[in-house]
Amino acid sequence: MEVEKLVGIISEEVPRRKTPIYRVILSFVVRDFKVWWTYKFWLLLDISGMVLFVVTYYIFSLITTSQQVQEAGYVIGGYFTFALIGIAFQQYVHFAVQSINESIREEQWNGTMETILSTATDFRIFLLGEVCFSFIVSSALLLMSLLVGFILGARFYVTPSSILTAIILTVLLIASHMDIGILSTGVIMKVKQGSPVTWAFSWLSQLVSGVFYPLKLLPWYLEWVGKAFPLTYSLDGIRLCLQSGKDLTSPVIITNIVSLVIFIIVATPIALYVFKIGYDAARRDGSLGQY
Amino acid sequence: MEYAVETSDLTKVFENKEEGVKQYIKAVDHVNIKVKHGEFFGLLGPNGAGKTTLIKMLCTIILPTEGTAKVNGYDIIKEPHKVRSSFGWFHGETGGRSLYWRLNAEDNLKFYAYLQNVPKDIAEKRIKALLEFFELTKDSKKLVKDYSTGMKVKVMLARALLHNPPILFMDEPTIGLDTISAVETRRLLKALNSELGKTIVFTSHNMFEVEQLCERIAIMKDGRVIADAPPSVLREMLRDVHAVEVEIREVDDLSKTVEALSNLSIVKKVMDAKNESSNVIVRLQVDDEYEAIPIVASKLHSLGVKFSAVRRSEPTLEDIFVKLTRGEET
Amino acid sequence: MKVEELIKLFKDDKPRLSSEVIHVWAVFWANFKIFLSYRTWVIMETISTVASIAMYSFMGLQVDATRVVLAGYGEVDWLSFALVGVATANYLWMCVSRLSHSLQHEIREGTLEPIITSLISMRSYIIGQSIRGFLVSGYFMLGVIVVGIGVLRTPLIINLETILSFIAVILLMVLSYAGIGIMAAGLILVYKKGDPLTFLFASVTEFLGGVLFPLKYLENFPILYVMAWLMPYTYALDAARRILLNGATLLSPNVLLNVTVLIVYTVIFIPLGLKVFKWGINRIRHEGTVATY
Numbered sequence: 001m002e003v004e005k006l007v008g009i010i011s012e013e014v015p016r017r018k019t020p021i022y023r024v025i026l027s028f029v030v031r032d033f034k035v036w037w038t039y040k041f042w043l044l045l046d047i048s049g050m051v052l053f054v055v056t057y058y059i060f061s062l063i064t065t066s067q068q069v070q071e072a073g074y075v076i077g078g079y080f081t082f083a084l085i086g087i088a089f090q091q092y093v094h095f096a097v098q099s100i101n102e103s104i105r106e107e108q109w110n111g112t113m114e115t116i117l118s119t120a121t122d123f124r125i126f127l128l129g130e131v132c133f134s135f136i137v138s139s140a141l142l143l144m145s146l147l148v149g150f151i152l153g154a155r156f157y158v159t160p161s162s163i164l165t166a167i168i169l170t171v172l173l174i175a176s177h178m179d180i181g182i183l184s185t186g187v188i189m190k191v192k193q194g195s196p197v198t199w200a201f202s203w204l205s206q207l208v209s210g211v212f213y214p215l216k217l218l219p220w221y222l223e224w225v226g227k228a229f230p231l232t233y234s235l236d237g238i239r240l241c242l243q244s245g246k247d248l249t250s251p252v253i254i255t256n257i258v259s260l261v262i263f264i265i266v267a268t269p270i271a272l273y274v275f276k277i278g279y280d281a282a283r284r285d286g287s288l289g290q291y
Numbered sequence: 292m293e294y295a296v297e298t299s300d301l302t303k304v305f306e307n308k309e310e311g312v313k314q315y316i317k318a319v320d321h322v323n324i325k326v327k328h329g330e331f332f333g334l335l336g337p338n339g340a341g342k343t344t345l346i347k348m349l350c351t352i353i354l355p356t357e358g359t360a361k362v363n364g365y366d367i368i369k370e371p372h373k374v375r376s377s378f379g380w381f382h383g384e385t386g387g388r389s390l391y392w393r394l395n396a397e398d399n400l401k402f403y404a405y406l407q408n409v410p411k412d413i414a415e416k417r418i419k420a421l422l423e424f425f426e427l428t429k430d431s432k433k434l435v436k437d438y439s440t441g442m443k444v445k446v447m448l449a450r451a452l453l454h455n456p457p458i459l460f461m462d463e464p465t466i467g468l469d470t471i472s473a474v475e476t477r478r479l480l481k482a483l484n485s486e487l488g489k490t491i492v493f494t495s496h497n498m499f500e501v502e503q504l505c506e507r508i509a510i511m512k513d514g515r516v517i518a519d520a521p522p523s524v525l526r527e528m529l530r531d532v533h534a535v536e537v538e539i540r541e542v543d544d545l546s547k548t549v550e551a552l553s554n555l556s557i558v559k560k561v562m563d564a565k566n567e568s569s570n571v572i573v574r575l576q577v578d579d580e581y582e583a584i585p586i587v588a589s590k591l592h593s594l595g596v597k598f599s600a601v602r603r604s605e606p607t608l609e610d611i612f613v614k615l616t617r618g619e620e621t
Numbered sequence: 622m623k624v625e626e627l628i629k630l631f632k633d634d635k636p637r638l639s640s641e642v643i644h645v646w647a648v649f650w651a652n653f654k655i656f657l658s659y660r661t662w663v664i665m666e667t668i669s670t671v672a673s674i675a676m677y678s679f680m681g682l683q684v685d686a687t688r689v690v691l692a693g694y695g696e697v698d699w700l701s702f703a704l705v706g707v708a709t710a711n712y713l714w715m716c717v718s719r720l721s722h723s724l725q726h727e728i729r730e731g732t733l734e735p736i737i738t739s740l741i742s743m744r745s746y747i748i749g750q751s752i753r754g755f756l757v758s759g760y761f762m763l764g765v766i767v768v769g770i771g772v773l774r775t776p777l778i779i780n781l782e783t784i785l786s787f788i789a790v791i792l793l794m795v796l797s798y799a800g801i802g803i804m805a806a807g808l809i810l811v812y813k814k815g816d817p818l819t820f821l822f823a824s825v826t827e828f829l830g831g832v833l834f835p836l837k838y839l840e841n842f843p844i845l846y847v848m849a850w851l852m853p854y855t856y857a858l859d860a861a862r863r864i865l866l867n868g869a870t871l872l873s874p875n876v877l878l879n880v881t882v883l884i885v886y887t888v889i890f891i892p893l894g895l896k897v898f899k900w901g902i903n904r905i906r907h908e909g910t911v912a913t914y
Contacts, residue, residue: 049824055845056828059838063688063699079683200665203672212680222675305909318909344909350738353909372740376637380738389731393658394651405647406739408637420630424623434658450735455631479624486628 021125028129029136032103036133046137050145053091057083058152072214074243077155084149085239086211089170090231092142093177094202099134100181101188101198131181135174157245165248166241169234172260176230179267186271186278205231233259295458295490296326296349300358303344303514318344320514321358326492326507328457331484333505334494337616340511342494343384346460349492350380363458376408379451383444383463392436396427396446399435400453407454414453421449424479425472440467448476452483458490459483465500477504498609512616529606529614532576534562535583536604539571541597548596549573555590557583562610574604637740644741648749652723656757670711670764677703678773692835694866701775705862706832708765709794713854714823715758716795717802720750724806734911743902744895747803755795762791778868786864786871793883794857800890807894807901811908830854853886 036043058080066078074082150156184197205211208218208226215223215232226232237256240246246253303319319341326332334342347353349362351371360367363377382389390399397418404414422428425445435443444467451459461480465473477500483489495501501508502522510518510525518525542548545564552575553561562574577583580603588601657663677700684699692702727733736746769775826832829849831839836855839846849855860879863869869876905911 045821049821052821052824052828056824056833059828060833062838063685063834064683065685068683197661197665200668200672203669203676207672207676207679212676213683217679217682303909347734347909352734352737352906352911354903354906375738375740378738380735382734385731389735391651391655391732392730393655398651398654402647402651403735403739405643406736406741408639408643408740410635410637413633413635416630420627424627452631454637455634475624479627482624482628483631487631 024125025129025132029133032133036137046141047144050091050141051148053087054084054145054148054152057087058149068214068217072216074214074239075245076157077243080152081149081154081156081243082214082239083212084146084154085242086235088142088145088149089173089235089238090202090206090209090211091145092138093173093231094198094205095138095141096131096135096174097177097181097184097201098198099138100131100178101185103130103134104185104188131178156242159245159247161247161249162241162245165246165253166238168248169237169241169253169256169260172257172264173230173234173238176234176260176263176267179264179271180230183267183271183274186275189275189278189282205229208232210235230260230263233257233263293327294325294361295328295330296324296332296360296362296492298322298324298345298349298358298360301345301348301355301360302357303341303348303353304356317514319348319355322511322514322516324509324516324519326490328490329484329488330490331481331504331506332490332492333501333508334492334511335498335501335508335612336494336511340616341514342511343382343462344514345511346380346382346462346492346494349374350378350460351375377456378458378460379454379456380460381448381451381462381464383447383466385447390435390443390446390450393434395432395434396422396438396442396449397431399446400449403450404453409454417453417455418449421452424475425449441469441472444468445472456489459492461491461493463495464493465495465497473500480504498607498612502607510612510615517615518611525611526606529610532606532610533578533580533583534604534606534610535575535577535580535587536600536602537573537575537587537591537598538600538602539573539591539596539598540569542571545571548591548594551594552587552590555586557586570599580604639740641742641745644745645749645752648741648746649752652750652753653756656753666761667764670761671768673707674704674765674768674773677707689835691837692831692862693837694862697866698775700773701769701777701866702835702862703833704765704769704773704775705777705865706830706858708762708769709791709858709861710823710827710830710832710854711765712758712762712791713794713798713826713857715761716751716754717798717805717822719754719757720747720802721805721809723750724809728810728911737902737906737911743898747806747895747898751795751799751802755792777865779865780868782870783864783868786869786876787861789871790857790860790864790876790880790883793880793887794854794861797853797857797883797886797890800887800892800894803891803894804897807898810898810901811904826852826854830858832858853883856882 061078061080061083064079066082069079069082146154146156180201184201187197208222209229209231210218210226211231215226215236218226233256237253240250240252240256248254301319301322302317305316305318307314307316322341322345324332334345336342344353348355349360349367351367351374354368362374365373365377367374391402394402400418400421401414404418409417419428422431425448427442427445427449430438430442435446438446444464448464451461459480464480465476468476480491480493481504484491493501493505505522507519507521508525509516518528537552539545539548549561549564552558552573557577557579559576559578562576564571564573566572575583575587584601584603588598591598591601681698681700681703686696686698689699689702690696694702724733727736766777770777770779829839829845829852831849836846836849839849856879860876860883863873863876863879864871871877871880
């Protein structure tokens with residue numbers, strides 16, 4: 001190729017239109033899928049890890065009593081169903097938050113971060129694109145773990161209204177954890193260390209959100225801390241739907257939904273702001289490509 | 292042990308699987324070079340010519356597919372451990388990776404001094420001196436991650452010298468250095484070579500520095516050595532090439548001017564045209580420089596081009612390099 | 622400093638003497654310093670450790686104590702039972718993942734190449750890295766036990782004999798896995814990825830080893846039960862529980878049996894691991910992919 005020809009091709013006037021957002025996001029999903037597909041082995045590991053997790057808590061449930069769980073108002077399924085819902089949804093959001101962080105770190109590691117951010121893509125869309133694919137994967141894993149649990153003896157209320165309510169709660173759970181993911185990514189860009197922060201957050205939310213036990217078992221101060229975590233409201237709501245057949249007509253559910261919505265309204269601007277600070281700070285000291 | 296480095300049919304073929312189809316890439320193809328003890332040897336070639344792979348094989352990091360080599364008299368395949376105690380290696384292309392970014396410069400150097408078995412007292416003295424030489428003393432307690440690329444390069448250079456090896460493999464040592472540091476580094480390498488008799492194998496893109504430093508130059512292309520001679524001999528290859536250089540200050544349409552010049556009967560061809568600060572330098576291959584200068588000047592004048600000089604141009608290594616690597620007749 | 626002075630300095634030279642001890646020390650020292658520079662990591666990991674112990678203590682409130690007796694350690698409460706499990710499983714996981722993690726780092730940052738060109742043997746390198754792993758993970762295990770005894774008042778039996786026996790069992794446990802860790806490291810060199818494997822390893826250990834429940838309950842799943850007794854961890858955990866829950870020592874027959882199994886695993890797997898690692902190094906030298914920046 002001669003220089004003149006190349007210059008001719010590049011300088012050809014093409015009107016620049018704004019690419020529609022869904023196209024941008026789709027291109028991220030397609031890219032992630034292609035990368036992920038080269039690691040088919042991982043899928044196998046993810047699934048076997050998930051199955052092991054469910055079976056572990058099944059056997060653990062054999063040495064527990066379901067008394068406390070039933071006293072807390074979760075009617076059917078006993079301790080195993082209770083713990084299954086807790087761990088499945090907690091892992092779901094942990095996986096999501098972690099994958100936001102990890103994809104950013106991966107971009108930094110590969111040095112593709114600077115390239116992407118130097119393109120015309122808005123960083124909010126960039127973030128959305130980054131997480132979309134991992135939500136698809138983790139949703140599939142969530143359904144699978146509930147299925148495995150069902151085979152092992154977990155029992156759920158399956159009525160259209162309870163399922164619908166559970167789905168609404170799940171969507172709110174995802175939205176609230178997107179905020180957490182974005183916020184932590186902002187921090188990570190500055191401090192350059194991903195997983196320890198997410199792990200610590202994951203353990204803390206397991207402690208205070210009632211993943212493995214009804215909140216009544218916690219001392220009052222930890223119960224109060226738990227109220228700051230969106231996982232607490234989602235788990236309570238989802239369990240009431242799936243274990244006690246509650247739906248949108250129940251005031252407890254409405255309270256949970258309202259709490260989640262308030263959390264999202266408050267947290268979204270804060271998360272975006274913190275992300276922007278971290279991103280600008282990283283640009284300022286030129287460490288975007290660092291990790 | 293006559294040669295410091297001696298390769299015999301050294302070959303490296305990389306396997307690359309792309310969409311299930313195996314591809315073979317000959318990175319280094321039956322290379323035979325001999326570097327004498329105390330020689331300053333240059334390795335020149337475009338990107339992907341195989342210079343780095345060749346050096347990495349000599350450093351025992353990459354195993355050859357075929358052939359072998361001796362470094363300091365030791366076989367790189369059979370006696371890697373002895374080979375490793377004979378050389379210092381610098382790899383500029385990494386752009387300052389290959390250091391521990393979360394340690395400071397001093398700790399990085401100390402770590403490698405331990406690994407290279409340098410006695411403690413000597414290591415301390417050398418680290419202090421090297422840091423001072425590379426003007427890193429005041430930053431030596433800062434973590435390497437906060438260094439500029441140039442500073443990282445300096446730490447890597449210091450690391451290569453730390454154990455005072457008889458042979459130095461310097462892969463693009465001045466990459467990422469500012470001009471003054473590059474000059475100092477070249478002076479140091481020259482002195483290491485002339486005063487301490489170190490054998491230096493040097494690769495670079497910078498023709499000027501290779502010409503200035505090296506006693507002998509091998510030019511690589513597509514994994515093969517296509518020329519191996521002292522710079523003066525290489526230049527001799529262009530003895531029959533006569534060239535004139537035009538320095539243009541201001542011009543409306545450069546390509547038109549270049550075309551007009553190339554149409555002159557005395558001009559055999561346009562060798563290159565490139566921007567140099569505010570000027571454009573056009574080099575023309577001609578039959579006779581002294582005849583060509585006035586003709587070219589008057590042509591430029593008639594075209595209304597503002598130019599500051601038309602002069603005879605010495606053939607440079609770059610010409611040889613371009614000539615050889617483009618696969619033209621020699 | 623002028624060129625001339627530097628040259629003069631290089632003129633006086635002493636012969637270099639090879640010492641594996643210094644190599645091991647250098648790897649340990651440099652990597653320990655790097656570890657300390659990750660302050661956030663240390664803080665976050667400490668928070669995780671404390672939070673997880675607190676969580677187990679609340680989980681314990683739902684456990685039917687009579688079903689823990691089936692484990693065969695007498696009338697112990699579930700929290701002490703689980704705490705020993707969590708402490709040992711965590712320790713093992715950290716040791717194994719540290720080694721693979723730092724190796725991936727060395728590959729990605731291009732620091733493995735200069736190490737290969739230096740005079741250190743890969744054996745010294747691995748030993749140096751592992752010592753760092755033992756110490757760093759030890760910090761967190763100590764945390765688990767101190768919080769367990771101090772805050773949660775779990776009745777672990779702590780005296781000089783049990784402490785020494787416990788440390789010996791932990792060392793043996795790590796050694797019996799060292800071969801597998803080194804093997805994984807060798808595979809990481811070639812395939813560059815290892816995290817999902819170590820993750821699976823962690824969940825298998827936590828599940829099959831009986832960290833949270835007596836292994837008796839696995840008997841209904843014969844395949845899993847057999848697999849559990851194929852893992853050295855199961856033996857180490859059993860020994861650790863006998864020591865800390867029942868006050869046995871290294872010389873008690875039950876413990877001794879476990880210890881023997883661990884030694885057998887050590888003797889078999891370490892040479893195998895080193896072989897795989899060596900294969901890995903030579904393979905990447907052959908492929909020319911020591912660094913992948």
